[in-house]
Amino acid sequence: MLIPEMDGIELPRELDYISTGEVDGVGTWRELPEDADLKGWRAVPRRALWELTGEISFAKANRLYAEMDWRKNSRFCGRCGTPMEDGEDNGRACPKCGYRIYPIISPAVIVAVERENRILLAHNSAFPSGRYSVLAGFVDLGESLEEALRREIREEVGIEISDIRYFDSQSWPFPRSLMVAFQARWASGEIEVDGKEIDSADWFASEDLPEIPGSVSVSRRLIDDFIKRNS
């Protein structure tokens, strides 16, 4: 995405004009034409916005991006192939067969599991080497959030959990998820990683943690909460 270029000036926090192909400060988002004049703007990864401009701008920009991405991917009716039109609400409708669609959000669950003052952290094979975090996964069709949590933990590290409690949630627009965070306790079983998604996992005390995620994510807030209660 693009933010205004300001050499030698610290970016203001909470930018309200993060933008777009228009380079005019209007809060819409569209893809840039090949020959767009980018003078005065610089490209940054969407993830970097949190650090550069703060939480509100990060959320605003990612919402605009998600809308653009959804519109781009919902041009035709999935039922009959006719070009879709905007509906009266925030959905789109097929003028031929009447099929209606709405923006797609994929719920995911994330959980900090604790066992006797230690927290379960795992290394996902997609993480940088040495980085550990709490476990997460997408909710399947027909599952409750709690069922998804139990299944993910069982599949990835082979243990059973209990005392599941809601912690917090976070829009996670990479690409269009809603992360729902929980805390839970170990109930039974010993760690046995699946060897595919998770290649290493262990119980860690607060004074002996491995490298953990930065402060953007709810995963870090879960770990920080554990540290606060156990140090």
Ligand SMILES: [Zn+2]
């Ligand atoms: Zn249709």
